[in-house]
């Protein structure tokens with residue numbers, strides 16, 4: 474299908490008025506592109522220096538307006554791009570009325586740069602804080618506040634952080650896709666009050682009814698891709714793309730499906746080998762990378778119904794994004810990724826730390842080992858040690874577990890070793906499931922370990938894992 478025909482069709486689908494010319498429409502564009510990248514202010518090729526300004530912003534999501542927050546007025550925030558070994562310097566200006574921080578989800582950074590307020594302070598309104606650290610691993614990461622996160626992330630504070638490795642081939646094009654779901658909260662204008670961890674500011678009210686009452690079935694009106702509802706991505710046949718996917722939603726799972734999923738990477742960079750799964754499940758906080766080898770056919774990226782509460786997932790498959798290719802060239806050959814082929818570690822059978830997840834679906838009391846953050850027992854590991862963590866989900870809903878400051882290897886999911894070595898920082902744990910992780914404690918600090926359903930984290934499902942020198 475040609476691009477113009479597609480635009481006309483999309484416009485008509487959106488407005489329901491048959492003959493309105495595309496150019497006259499005031500609606501936001503539905504042509505997708507990657508989020509604009511942050512400008513590197515430093516001429517030194519080994520230093521990436523960017524500025525982010527967190528400020529109130531009005532988001533237009535489909536036909537609704539949401540008073541929210543944004544970095545540099547952009548939704549998603551600017552993509553930060555660096556290479557392994559670079560020093561990343563990020564000046565965060567806080568132009569909000571609230572404290573905030575930046576957390577580098579998935580990156581191993583020094584504890585003082587991790588953006589948590591367990592021991593280090595938040596960035597106050599009107600202040601600027603400069604984060605600076607070396608980026609040590611390649612992959613698709615993201616950044617978001619780690620203060621009053623449930624609200625601040627929900628209101629639009631997030632962006633992609635891409636770390637490139639010199640050994641990876643450059644494809645014809647690259648696309649960053651950040652998925653988010655909307656309709657859970659809205660901010661009232663002029664809202665005041667400073668959020669603290671563990672409290673939900675009173676300025677917010679549910680916009681579409683209470684959380685957790687649905688089956689987290691994706692609704693086409695709820696999901697955005699780079700801030701757009703059901704956009705089209707125009708491309709050319711015969712081209713290869715590296716596509717980086719991030720689920721930035723607070724509480725909604727994405728069970729993605731399209732023709733021929735070719736997955737090259739998960740949370741922590743390239744996989745040991747190409748995977749061709751039927752579905753790609755992205756829990757909140759998860760990332761994946763895929764390659765698109767475009768022939769002449771258009772195709773849709775679908776979200777399948779998904780139930781995080783077990784049982785049958787209700788609803789229908791929805792198209793979140795349509796890829797429209799121009800021309801009729803054949804698909805290009807697969808690029809040569811430097812896949813490591815590394816075998817998975819074997820499970821030593823012993824267990825060093827157990828985290829049991831409990832809580833009731835529909836409630837707001839979520840616990841790890843019976844405790845609610847910040848009243849938690851701190852587990853400790855020595856720097857340089859290797860430990861096995863066992864996650865046990867004894868609740869009636871799934872939980873994406875996330876650990877700061879480290880990557881971990883998945884040893885077993887429900888007693889089964891993964892087909893290929895899985896290096897992750899966020900791992901979904903299904904109801905009743907036991908997941909075993911191998912952790913090399915190589916970064917000193919008091920690291921947050923929590924559920925990345927941000928309502929659960931806010932509800933107490935967060936603990937601290939100390940790596941001592």
Ligand code: C2O
Nearest residue numbers: 576578758875921
């Ligand atoms: Cu993406 Cu502790 O967070």
Ligand code: CU
Nearest residue numbers: 872924926929
């Ligand atoms: Cu949870």
